[in-house]
Amino acid sequence: MDIEERIKRRTQNETQPRFITDYQLISPVAHANEPVARGPLLEQLLDFLEPAFNGSIPPNGYVYGPTGSGKTAVVSTLWDNLDQLPSGSVATIHTSTRVQTKTFPRFTYIDGRQASSTFAFYRAVLDSIAADQVPKHGIGTETLRERLTENLEGSPGLIISVDHVGESLSIDETEFIDLVRGLPTNVSWLAVSRKRPNETPLTEYTGKSISVDRYRKQILVDILMQRASDGLANQAIRHPIAADISQWADGNAHDALCVLFGAAMRVDDANRAQFADTDITAVIKNMRHSRVPLGVVFSLPKNRQSVLRELVRLGPDQRQSVSTATNAIEQSDLSESTVKRFLYELAESGIIERKESDTTHSKGRPPSKVIPRFPAEVFARLYDFQQTS
DNA sequence: GATCCACGGGAATACACGGATG
DNA sequence: CATCCGTGTATTCCCGTGGATC
Numbered sequence: 001m002d003i004e005e006r007i008k009r010r011t012q013n014e015t016q017p018r019f020i021t022d023y024q025l026i027s028p029v030a031h032a033n034e035p036v037a038r039g040p041l042l043e044q045l046l047d048f049l050e051p052a053f054n055g056s057i058p059p060n061g062y063v064y065g066p067t068g069s070g071k072t073a074v075v076s077t078l079w080d081n082l083d084q085l086p087s088g089s090v091a092t093i094h095t096s097t098r099v100q101t102k103t104f105p106r107f108t109y110i111d112g113r114q115a116s117s118t119f120a121f122y123r124a125v126l127d128s129i130a131a132d133q134v135p136k137h138g139i140g141t142e143t144l145r146e147r148l149t150e151n152l153e154g155s156p157g158l159i160i161s162v163d164h165v166g167e168s169l170s171i172d173e174t175e176f177i178d179l180v181r182g183l184p185t186n187v188s189w190l191a192v193s194r195k196r197p198n199e200t201p202l203t204e205y206t207g208k209s210i211s212v213d214r215y216r217k218q219i220l221v222d223i224l225m226q227r228a229s230d231g232l233a234n235q236a237i238r239h240p241i242a243a244d245i246s247q248w249a250d251g252n253a254h255d256a257l258c259v260l261f262g263a264a265m266r267v268d269d270a271n272r273a274q275f276a277d278t279d280i281t282a283v284i285k286n287m288r289h290s291r292v293p294l295g296v297v298f299s300l301p302k303n304r305q306s307v308l309r310e311l312v313r314l315g316p317d318q319r320q321s322v323s324t325a326t327n328a329i330e331q332s333d334l335s336e337s338t339v340k341r342f343l344y345e346l347a348e349s350g351i352i353e354r355k356e357s358d359t360t361h362s363k364g365r366p367p368s369k370v371i372p373r374f375p376a377e378v379f380a381r382l383y384d385f386q387q388t389s
Numbered sequence: 390g391a392t393c394c395a396c397g398g399g400a401a402t403a404c405a406c407g408g409a410t411g
Numbered sequence: 412c413a414t415c416c417g418t419g420t421a422t423t424c425c426c427g428t429g430g431a432t433c
Contacts, residue, residue: 135433136431137429137430139432321420322421348423364418364421365419365422368421
């Protein structure tokens with residue numbers, strides 16, 4: 001908590017500190033600036049990028065590892081820092097005999113979940129390097145590509161990291177290969193994916209693959225303790241509790257942080273000061289059927305997110321069929337049939353599941369009940385928090 | 390005015406069941 | 412008894428529209 005925040009609390013007479021002192025710092029979708037225990041991975045990435053520090057472009061690369069292993073945290077943070085390098089312009093290096101000038105390539109991180117179409121991808125890349133505004137509409141994909149090429153002509157180049165390649169709601173692998181074919185030769189890329197090198201066509205185009213292992217149990221405990229000490233009231237979490245969460249999460253930091261967050265919500269809502277074992281077990285029980293990371297849900301268009309927010313508000317009886325769920329969802333700016341279509345689309349992409357309903361129906365095609373497949377409680381809280389802040 | 394992409398709405402189609410028909 | 416058909420519900424898919432730009 002920074003000074004500004006502390007003063008704000010006092011001026012608002014919140015003298016009694018809450019259990020959760022900072023939602024952002026324990027949020028499973030926020031990444032720490034200093035990823036815990038990922039030094040070796042950072043070094044491997046910097047090795048891979050070595051040519052860039054001498055002013056040229058490295059070969060294409062591939063980073064892979066299981067979900068929740070910190071790939072996004074490390075790569076996005078690293079790229080953010082690298083983009084601070086003086087690029088295109090001149091960096092002076094003083095040696096004993098003379099002054100050398102160096103130019104570095106630029107660095108851009110692209111989240112494939114948010115740039116999944118050809119148009120969106122080229123636009124995102126161009127937007128990150130162009131000096132002036134890039135239109136969101138009214139311009140052809142090919143025009144965008146040409147502008148991108150013009151923009152990079154004669155420059156030291158560009159190194160893009162493209163995250164979540166090959167996931168269902170992100171850039172498809174074969175599409176990606178076509179996309180990067182359209183880029184000028186002074187661009188190289190690092191694809192980040194869950195698939196092993198032998199399971200993807202991408203590695204035919206890459207010079208190097210870097211593997212990320214799932215977190216070891218003890219590291220995950222450290223991460224939880226760190227997050228808890230940053231975002232929760234003092235001494236909020238005891239080591240055995242963190243160990244329990246870590247044991248259950250099996251190396252998946254996203255899942256572990258969801259449990260921490262969900263449990264902290266309960267303590268905070270009840271105005272308590274400590275975790276009880278039941279907080280952890282209850283949240284774990286609710287997480288049992290979650291397979292979709294929150295990052296996927298928060299990458300959806302705003303109107304899909306608001307439909308999901310309403311959906312998780314409903315009780316199981318209101319989710320007995322797609323139709324009843326549609327009727328129960330209140331959306332002033334969308335028609336009923338659109339809400340319904342959204343639900344089918346979300347089911348198609350696996351974010352929610354349709355399962356044959358257990359209620360007996362005499363007439364018509366049997367309905368299917370609707371079940372969220374993401375951490376619903378945590379999503380709801382973070383969503384509401386975003387709306388108000 | 391022509392062109393571009395994204396979005397939303399509803400039409401069209403698929404499916405399940407029960408009763409009718411031969 | 413096997414098949415057809417009507418009805419009601421579930422699901423998919425396409426096309427018009429709109430905002431933006433050139």
